[in-house]
Amino acid sequence: MNGSPLVSASTRLLAILGDPVAHSRSPILHNAAMRTLLLDGVYLALQCTTEACPSLLRGIAQAGGGGNITIPHKEIAARALERSSASVQRTGACNTYWFEAGQVCGDNTDVEGFSQAAQSAFGDLRGAEVLLLGAGGAARAVLAALCDMSVALVRVQARSPQRAAQLAGIATGSATRFEILPPGASARADLLINGTPLGMHDHDAWPAQLADVEPGTRIFDLVYRAQETPWVRAALAAGLQAVDGKEMLLQQAVAAFRRWWQRDPQLDVMRAALNSTD
Numbered sequence: 001m002n003g004s005p006l007v008s009a010s011t012r013l014l015a016i017l018g019d020p021v022a023h024s025r026s027p028i029l030h031n032a033a034m035r036t037l038l039l040d041g042v043y044l045a046l047q048c049t050t051e052a053c054p055s056l057l058r059g060i061a062q063a064g065g066g067g068n069i070t071i072p073h074k075e076i077a078a079r080a081l082e083r084s085s086a087s088v089q090r091t092g093a094c095n096t097y098w099f100e101a102g103q104v105c106g107d108n109t110d111v112e113g114f115s116q117a118a119q120s121a122f123g124d125l126r127g128a129e130v131l132l133l134g135a136g137g138a139a140r141a142v143l144a145a146l147c148d149m150s151v152a153l154v155r156v157q158a159r160s161p162q163r164a165a166q167l168a169g170i171a172t173g174s175a176t177r178f179e180i181l182p183p184g185a186s187a188r189a190d191l192l193i194n195g196t197p198l199g200m201h202d203h204d205a206w207p208a209q210l211a212d213v214e215p216g217t218r219i220f221d222l223v224y225r226a227q228e229t230p231w232v233r234a235a236l237a238a239g240l241q242a243v244d245g246k247e248m249l250l251q252q253a254v255a256a257f258r259r260w261w262q263r264d265p266q267l268d269v270m271r272a273a274l275n276s277t278d
């Protein structure tokens with residue numbers, strides 16, 4: 001950084017809090033973007049328990065920092081904020097936090113991240129029928145984005161139907177119908193979305209079998225890895241249109257960067273960092 005130390009007494013700490021968190025590409029994206037713009041910040045990945053997350057988040061923010069929240073802490077993070085964006089209030093989940101005007105603030109940039117990635121992959125989804133697997137923090141953001149896109153129907157399938165039922169309020173007042181699909185049941189869909197962590201690790205089961213998926217069904221896997229996830233690879237091999245979570249990661253990161261620094265990151269720098277093998 002122009003001969004000055006990379007980290008000094010004035011350096012701003014940004015951190016992603018999660019468990020696990022070692023897989024996250026966010027530090028690579030954000031450190032590259034900050035370096036290019038000569039911003040005095042450092043972005044770390046900190047593994048923490050659900051119990052520790054609220055105090056850690058508040059402490060980092062109150063020290064002038066900020067960061068992201070990942071699996072499985074997005075819902076507890078939403079409850080730790082002093083000022084919540086409309087997206088956080090709507091989804092009950094927070095993925096981005098910072099300090100502003102004496103308050104710990106939070107937003108859910110996964111909503112716009114998913115929206116932009118899905119529309120760039122699949123175009124206009126108005127009227128589509130969607131099957132959403134999982135009912136955690138990310139699924140909440142995806143459901144909100146799908147309602148904004150005026151899809152006709154979202155069926156949520158999760159191993160805990162009770163947890164799936166808690167998402168119903170997100171669709172209230174929208175033109176999108178909300179249903180719960182019991183575990184083990186199947187349903188046709190124009191768009192099949194994996195909002196569970198299945199696929200992060202080599203030994204994971206697939207989020208859903210592809211054998212019964214109708215031709216023309218599009219696949220969106222929120223999970224991302226250095227290469228495409230095995231599920232996405234199999235879907236592409238079966239002739240389906242399929243994308244992993246990398247573009248969503250990039251788009252939510254751009255939005256988060258704006259919240260922390262009030263300026264745009266260089267998208268090409270972030271994209272190159274995401275695709276690097278570091």
Ligand code: NAP
Nearest residue numbers: 071072134135136137138139160195196197222245248249
């Ligand atoms: P979360 O809040 O922990 O929710 C995970 C959901 O998946 C829950 O419904 C959970 O069910 C379910 N689940 C967990 N393990 C499962 C298993 N073995 N089999 C079936 N269902 C399982 O996590 P999250 O924050 O929503 O994140 C989910 C995934 O999306 C993570 O892999 C995350 O990295 C990814 N993500 C990617 C992006 C991106 O930008 N690409 C953004 C957000 C999230 P229970 O409630 O029963 O535990």
